[in-house]
Amino acid sequence: MVKKIQKNGSDKKATAQTFNSPLSGAIKDSAQQIWLAGLGAFSKAQEEGGKAFESLVKEGLSIQRKTQAVAEERISEATNKVSSMATDISSKASGQWDKLESIFEERVAKALNKLGVPSARDVDALIKRIDALNQHVQQLAGKAPARSAARKAAPAKKAAVAKPAAKKVAAKPAARKTTRKAATA
Incomplete structure (x- = not known):
């Protein structure tokens, strides 16, 4: 078990004497210097920190520009590849559509031909x-x-006169001829 150490009043005096001694003054001075050095470092870090921050921002900006340029280049390459692939696919597809269309037209033509x-x-x-x-x-x-005018007139007369009437017309000139012969004789 842990034993409790009792402090005597003489121990308090001894510690008080040690703090009052020149060694304790040196420790106090050293601690004070450490504290001041820390404050100085902090102040300097603040001053230098602003400059360092600005330089980091500039460096980050240049890196961002470089990465954007590389990314745009990669996007451009990818776009070109995709567009060329799309062109190839569309040309193949149009060729297939043309073949399909010609097959369809041939079959329809055969079916229509069979139907007359x-x-x-x-x-x-x-x-x-x-x-x-x-x-x-x-x-x-x-x-x-x-000739065409004569032909047009002749068929018009024939169309107006029926066949039995045509015989009568033919008979009349013959009758006229006989009467003319009798008159001259």
Whole structure:
């Protein structure tokens, strides 16, 4: 167990004498100097701290600018890679769409052909034939305008007169001829 040490009054006197001795004065002076040195260091740190803080801010700013430049460069590279990949993918996709579209068109054309629906080529060929026939008709109409007028008049008479009437018309000129012969004789 711990024993309690009792202090005597003589011990108090001895400690008081030690603090009053020249050694205690030296200790007090030394402690005072340490305290003042600490205050001086603190003051100097405050003065130098402002300067150090400003230099750290400047250094941090330059590092930030460098990292931003590097980051922008990396972003630019990544953007270029992604855009080139997108271009490649879109060209491949458009090629696939073109193939799919042509397959679809071929199948629809086959189905329509089986149903008897004319294709675009058939319609184009008919249009060309119609144009050629129109030109031929115009050429024929342009070469013989007198014939066409005579032909137009003759069919008009034939259309107005029916077949039995045509026989009567033919009979009348014959009757006139006989009357003319009789009159001259």
